[in-house]
Amino acid sequence: MIASILSAIGANPLLGLIILVALVFLAWNLTLHWQVWQTRKKIKSMFKGNKASDLEGIIFEQIKRWRQTEKSLKELTEFADYLEQMALKSIQKTGVIRFNPFKDTGGDQSFSIACLDASDNGFTITSLFTREGTRIYTKPLTNGESKYPLTEEEKNAIQTAIKDNQTKSKISMPNAKSNPKL
Secondary structure, three states, X not given: XXXXXXXXXXXXXXXXXXXXXHHHHHHHHHHHHHHHHHHHHHHHHHHOOOOOOOHHHHHHHHHHHHHHHHHHHHHHHHHHHHHHHHHHHOOOEEEEEXXXXXXOOOOOOEEEEEEEOOOOOEEEXXXXXXXXXXXXXXXXXXXXXXXOOOOHHHHHHHHHHHHHHHHHHHHHOOOOOOOOOO
């Protein structure tokens, strides 16, 4: 059978050319079908588990997720700014000085406490312990100063709070990124 086909091709070269072209197109067609099948397989695995059935739907779904993420990030940034402002107003620095107001009797039962925020605003609490009882005084502070006269112990407590916080800041955050908002 093959011998008769080869003799027919030898007798008619046009028929041989047509058969050759047909074989080339058949091979090309099989190759294209194989590539389409592989592509469909990849697309099916890509869409597996997604609600969308086409690429456009998946793109819109991703855009929706991206916008939600952007919205959440904006909310978190605003909340972080709010927390930062609250932290700046909270007590960050404390200083405690114990002392004896009467040098001849008793021990260091009296104390002064300074409580300051980031801007050195806050208050002092001073407790004086005597034989007759204990008295407690408080004074407001603005920028580390008070409109009321401060005792030496209160001034020392304020300086201790400011100095200790500066030392802790240098020790605890050497690698912290600089924040332009602070």
